[in-house]
Amino acid sequence: MKKILITGGAGFVGSHLCERLAQDNECEVYSLDNYFTGNESNHVSNVKYIKGSTKDISSLVDFSPDIVFHLGEYSRVEQSFDDIEKVLEFNKIGTYAVLEFVRKHKCKLLYAGSSTKFGDSGENANASPYAWSKSTNTTLVKNYAEWFGIDYAITYFYNVYGPREIQSGKYATLIALFKEKMRNNEELTVVSPGTQVRNFTHVDDTIDALLLIGKYGHGDEYGIGSPECYTILEVAKMFGGKIKMLSERKGNRMLAEVIDDKTRGLGWKPKRRLEDFINECKIDNWEI
Template sequence: MKKKILVTGGAGFVGSNLCERLAKDDNNDVYSLDNYFTGSYENHVDNVTYIEGLTADIDKLIDFNPDIIYHLGEYSRVEQSFDDIEQVWKFNKDGIFAVLEFVRKTGAKIVYAGSSTKFGDGGLGRSASPYAWTKASNTELVQNYGAWFNIPYAITYFYNVYGNREIQTGKYATLIALFKDRMLKNEPLTIVKPGTQKRNFTHIDDIINGLVLVGENGYGDEFGIGSPEAYSILEIAEMFGKEIIMLPERKGNRMTADVISSKTEALGWKPTMVIKDYIEDLKKSKFEAI
């Protein structure tokens, strides 16, 4: 019998890559539930059934019992979350409650995508923004549902994902994709001060490798999926070799975050991609296109 897998946020950056990987296995029936807030129809891949709607309405929209739910479909921007607090609450708080109730009813395993902001600045980062707080408190609710109602769960934490299908432009653009877009347009790179804030940039393929392993064999909390190499935002910009413009500091911008990946590594995961090599490849591709 085929395994039914539901990916919330399956038309987004990470979700679409996960759907693509899962759908290559003939033993999986893969479904996506996405509200297309940052997801895109262009991210649709073959052999996936797409359902449009809010995770808060999951019980109305999903008429089958999944074996696994990868819950990636939440609001996922730090600085923007101050302006978008209504969407943050709707997508992250209303959504997690509905998903957990659905999990309780169906008996599915939930793999929850937490946020590494929870570990930022020695733990202070968990309340530094509406986004960070909702994600950190959601991990506690997942744990509590596991204890209260005996639901199977695993909680993962991503560290600054980059790669195929990143959002390149607009309010929700991710850093590496934004730098890539500005490089291709021969525009200066903009950095929020102080520029010394460090990030563990992790390639999407490594993230997906970790997610699949955790989905198959992981139970409990603290399945970090992150590169051990940390670089400051300024160091990353310098790798692109473009003019740099510094922007004023913004609220919620953590300086560091500890990578907690030992439990994921124990499942057989290890990072395979290096951000330096990725940026060099981008620069070569630009040069060859000229």
């Protein structure tokens, strides 16, 4: 049996990855999650769940995985200015511990980087504590490969959406937040100027890519992004609700280039469209 460890396995993307891998009878799937944004309601069958922080991975995980999918980091841009202690703990101390674990156990690492690194022609890499932590971690992963010979692949997510997104509170993601507001007949809040461009990628397409990269990918620049891009205002108009503009916020990039040639080279291509998903949500009264 191939042993697979997923950090952040009770979170949005991590739970979908757990679910897909757990369907493979040749895989033994484990999740390590501190439940900061993860939730037990995201648990799926045939996965062994370990509760704890990645900084304690060496004491919590007593086996040698074949691969570690490291998804369990702090992942919000604007909120990271207020949560810098969590950013440092989860994204720097925690990821260092994961790298040491991988080095000790000689297993492959798939690191989930952030497309904020490519925002505004690379000028966004240090624009927020979150962006800085993620962009410097990609450098650290590559250095570990050079220094210690670890096998790795680095992926980049582009505004993942779909079932199990966080729908409310300060850590809610855009599509889920708009769904929640439509369900509650509230105004859709858009941060000014509203012309920020995003490439929205369905979680199922993201998981398809992660599985391919985990199996065949080596090195950096495995972007996982839909080519369809929209401004935040365009997305709000797709939902059809009343729109309320909010003041500008620090760290908010305007553009991001999709770097996905290596991912497509593995045979991946996105199959789902944001507009179709929103229309399905409308039909189901915003419950998806």
